[in-house]
Amino acid sequence: xxxxxxxxxxxxxxxxxxxxxxxxxxxxxxxxxxxxxxxxxxxxxxxxxxxxxxxxxxxxxxxxxxxxxxxxxxxxxxxxxxxxxxxxxxxxxxxxxxxxxxxxxxxxxxxxxxxxxxxxxxxxxxxxxxxxxxxxxxxxxxxxxxxxxxxxxxxxxxxxxxxxxxxxxxxxxxxxxxxxxxxxxxxxxxxxxxxxxxxxxxxxxxxxxxxxxxxxxxxxxxxxxxxxxxxxxxxxxxxxxxxxxxxxxxxxxxxxxxxxxxxxxxxxxxxxxxxxxxxxxxxxxxxxxxxxxxxxxxxxxxxxxxxxxxxxxxxxxxxxxxxxxxxxxxxxxxxxxxxxxxxxxxxxxxxxxxxxxxxxxxxxxxxxxxxxxxxxxxxxxxxxxxxxxxxxxxxxxxxx
Amino acid sequence: xxxxxxxxxxxxxxxxxxxxxxxxxxxxxxxxxxxxxxxxxxxxxxxxxxxxxxxxxxxxxxxxxxxxxxxxxxxxxxxxxxxxxxxxxxxxxxxxxxxxxxxxxxxxxxxxxxxxxxxxxxxxxxxxxxxxxxxxxxxxxxxxxxxxxxxxxxxxxxxxxxxxxxxxxxxxxxxxxxxxxxxxxxxxxxxxxxxxxxxxxxxxxxxxxxxxxxxxxxxxxxxxxxxxxxxxxxxxxxxxxxxxxxxxxxxxxxxxxxxxxxxxxxxxxxxxxxxxxxxxxxxxxxxxxxxxxxxxxxxxxxxxxxxxxxxxxxxxxxxxxxxxxxxxxxxxxxxxxxxxxxxxxxxxxxxxxxxxxxxxxxxxxxxxxxxxxxxxxxxxxxxxxxxxxxxxxxxxxx
Numbered sequence: 001x002x003x004x005x006x007x008x009x010x011x012x013x014x015x016x017x018x019x020x021x022x023x024x025x026x027x028x029x030x031x032x033x034x035x036x037x038x039x040x041x042x043x044x045x046x047x048x049x050x051x052x053x054x055x056x057x058x059x060x061x062x063x064x065x066x067x068x069x070x071x072x073x074x075x076x077x078x079x080x081x082x083x084x085x086x087x088x089x090x091x092x093x094x095x096x097x098x099x100x101x102x103x104x105x106x107x108x109x110x111x112x113x114x115x116x117x118x119x120x121x122x123x124x125x126x127x128x129x130x131x132x133x134x135x136x137x138x139x140x141x142x143x144x145x146x147x148x149x150x151x152x153x154x155x156x157x158x159x160x161x162x163x164x165x166x167x168x169x170x171x172x173x174x175x176x177x178x179x180x181x182x183x184x185x186x187x188x189x190x191x192x193x194x195x196x197x198x199x200x201x202x203x204x205x206x207x208x209x210x211x212x213x214x215x216x217x218x219x220x221x222x223x224x225x226x227x228x229x230x231x232x233x234x235x236x237x238x239x240x241x242x243x244x245x246x247x248x249x250x251x252x253x254x255x256x257x258x259x260x261x262x263x264x265x266x267x268x269x270x271x272x273x274x275x276x277x278x279x280x281x282x283x284x285x286x287x288x289x290x291x292x293x294x295x296x297x298x299x300x301x302x303x304x305x306x307x308x309x310x311x312x313x314x315x316x317x318x319x320x321x322x323x324x325x326x327x328x329x330x331x332x333x334x335x336x337x338x339x340x341x342x343x344x345x346x347x348x349x350x351x352x353x354x355x356x357x358x359x360x361x362x363x364x365x366x367x368x369x370x371x372x373x374x375x376x377x378x379x380x381x382x383x384x385x386x387x388x389x390x391x392x393x394x395x396x397x398x399x400x
Numbered sequence: 401x402x403x404x405x406x407x408x409x410x411x412x413x414x415x416x417x418x419x420x421x422x423x424x425x426x427x428x429x430x431x432x433x434x435x436x437x438x439x440x441x442x443x444x445x446x447x448x449x450x451x452x453x454x455x456x457x458x459x460x461x462x463x464x465x466x467x468x469x470x471x472x473x474x475x476x477x478x479x480x481x482x483x484x485x486x487x488x489x490x491x492x493x494x495x496x497x498x499x500x501x502x503x504x505x506x507x508x509x510x511x512x513x514x515x516x517x518x519x520x521x522x523x524x525x526x527x528x529x530x531x532x533x534x535x536x537x538x539x540x541x542x543x544x545x546x547x548x549x550x551x552x553x554x555x556x557x558x559x560x561x562x563x564x565x566x567x568x569x570x571x572x573x574x575x576x577x578x579x580x581x582x583x584x585x586x587x588x589x590x591x592x593x594x595x596x597x598x599x600x601x602x603x604x605x606x607x608x609x610x611x612x613x614x615x616x617x618x619x620x621x622x623x624x625x626x627x628x629x630x631x632x633x634x635x636x637x638x639x640x641x642x643x644x645x646x647x648x649x650x651x652x653x654x655x656x657x658x659x660x661x662x663x664x665x666x667x668x669x670x671x672x673x674x675x676x677x678x679x680x681x682x683x684x685x686x687x688x689x690x691x692x693x694x695x696x697x698x699x700x701x702x703x704x705x706x707x708x709x710x711x712x713x714x715x716x717x718x719x720x721x722x723x724x725x726x727x728x729x730x731x732x733x734x735x736x737x738x739x740x741x742x743x744x745x746x747x748x749x750x751x752x753x754x755x756x757x758x759x760x761x762x763x764x765x766x767x768x769x770x771x772x773x774x775x776x777x778x779x780x781x782x783x784x785x786x787x788x789x790x791x792x793x794x795x796x797x798x
Contacts, residue, residue: 023692027685034681108466284682291689294423
């Protein structure tokens with residue numbers, strides 16, 4: 001049989017049982033749609049997190065005291081025997097490729113103005129922080145450049161704190177109390193929003209030395225280093241390790257985390273979750289395949305006479321086999337295409353109703369879903385097709 | 401037609417097409433077994449967490465320094481007013497408090513001869529063993545006494561003891577933490593990971609000494625064992641009032657065990673439900689398959705239906721006969737799926753005995769109900785097609 005003739009014959013068989021064909025394809029379509037939707041959700045989430053992190057630029061790296069071991073993240077409990085100091089941070093300026101160094105510590109405190117107060121995170125930082133975190137000042141200015149060991153009683157507020165404490169009035173030049181200290185407000189930051197559940201608008205910045213005495217800390221909780229370019233990052237990391245290890249009597253008692261490493265970790269975790277969820281959704285593809293197998297089996301039985309006639313007219317066993325395989329594959333592929341279309345449709349609706357939902361369809365997943373549906377069709381068609389091909393033409397004709 | 405006749409009729413029809421029946425049943429079975437296995441795993445994870453918390457003691461209150469309004473969670477980093485040993489002593493005097501233990505934490509390397517291991521060092525008092533329900537493998541826990549009094553006793557976690565001493569008996573030996581020397585008085589019984597700390601891989605020393613070793617005047621946490629479970633909320637209020645009074649500001653966070661537990665529980669439940677929801681998509685697919693097979697079946701048996709109607713069978717009876725067939729298919733799949741799912745979970749548990757996974761009773765009931773619903777839901781339409789056949793036309797076709 002010629003290919004064209006083959007296709008026409010199969011299409012005829014499928015359209016002859018329209019309802020049955022539609023339902024078989026529907027089974028696969030549901031499965032494919034589920035796979036497409038879930039991979040889209042996973043990919044969307046990954047891109048969302050990448051965007052959140054790249055706000056900070058890819059040249060940023062963080063140094064925390066302590067080695068990551070039992071707790072999963074370093075310095076969580078303070079109390080290492082070797083401390084990360086402002087002098088350590090300043091020493092890092094000598095490392096080639098380093099553009100900016102920010103000594104940072106943080107703590108929780110109540111910021112008060114007049115009779116209003118708000119418990120927030122207070123960051124002790126140095127003047128280069130806006131460049132390192134790519135945040136900008138909306139009003140006034142950031143902390144001035146000065147000796148990081150010197151204390152100073154001025155503060156820069158996040159927009160949310162400023163709004164909560166001063167309402168619509170300008171906070172510039174007003175005073176806030178943090179603990180038992182009084183600070184002059186010299187700036188308000190631009191709104192930046194949340195980072196993975198942490199609200200960077202709800203913080204206050206003060207000079208690092210002041211924060212250390214305010215919080216009674218004897219070491220920094222973090223040093224942020226900005227490399228001149230992304231390519232310079234690996235060199236800077238090894239430079240940092242060399243300088244700090246030398247300063248800490250040969251012990252590497254700190255952890256350097258680059259932005260890319262952090263992204264990789266998150267990407268991997270989300271990838272694993274997406275794969276697991278997609279695999280669960282893939283079960284429905286398997287069930288859909290069983291539906292096709294059932295219908296093809298019925299179809300072979302119903303058309304025993306037809307098969308006998310085809311064989312009597314000289315169609316080979318392989319020809320008959322191809323016929324039924326093609327029928328199964330066509331069913332599944334139709335389902336696959338419909339499923340992809342349905343998946344996209346649902347995404348358009350979801351975007352319209354839930355604008356914040358992170359959705360991005362990876363092209364690879366769509367192709368994979370279509371290939372999967374083809375494979376599903378062929379796999380489901382093999383048994384019925386072989387059964388049909390193995391029929392004896394004489395017996396088959398007599399069955400009519 | 402009586403109910404039994406109905407079932408026999410439907411079963412007979414199904415037996416006539418054995419392979420077709422088997423495939424339809426298998427479709428539902430795959431879906432149901434996925435649902436059952438996933439709920440079992442989810443429930444196992446939930447119970448694992450609950451057990452972990454129960455091991456902490458259900459009357460536990462945790463006091464930590466700091467309070468943050470935006471996140472509402474446990475604050476980290478520095479605070480303006482720290483928790484001190486004085487705070488701890490004041491809390492110990494509260495009437496609703498049975499026992500309380502301070503906790504100062506640092507990390508350092510513990511040395512014995514030439515072997516060393518970097519571990520969390522917990523500074524606490526003798527009460528810690530009771531509050532956290534710790535048991536000893538050998539020796540004793542830290543001796544009781546005034547918390548202001550330091551001491552050179554040290555208790556090792558099981559892993560630390562094995563790593564440092566191998567087969568030697570550590571009791572009475574001297575180990576070093578930083579520049580300080582300690583005498584081993586006891587080894588903790590293996591306990592495994594307990595949410596925050598792996599208690600096998602820590603060492604415990606007197607709280608005052610720990611504060612000196614790590615050069616700090618502040619506590620990391622204060623653990624409180626409340627007298628009666630019913631008084632948890634009242635005790636929490638007591639502690640908050642006391643600390644507000646002492647610090648002249650509301651600057652500590654008090655966490656109850658129940659709050660933590662319900663937070664974890666609801667997260668895990670939501671996760672399980674989401675996964676089960678995704679898995680039940682396959683049930684919808686299986687339902688479509690059953691609908692398809694039933695439609696074929698109705699078409700094939702036009703003549704039979706015509707005969708039934710000609711013999712006076714009411715529409716309702718024909719509908720019931722075909723619905724019964726669909727429900728039998730789906731419920732058969734439900735039972736088979738339940739067996740396969742439960743079996744898979746059993747195999748999983750035999751490999752990971754510490755994970756208490758088993759399908760909860762409600763999930764079993766829900767799976768069976770669901771498979772029944774699939775049969776009815778996807779069987780109605782084909783069955784109605786059967787009832788709408790005109791008996792004369794159906795018979796004439798033959």
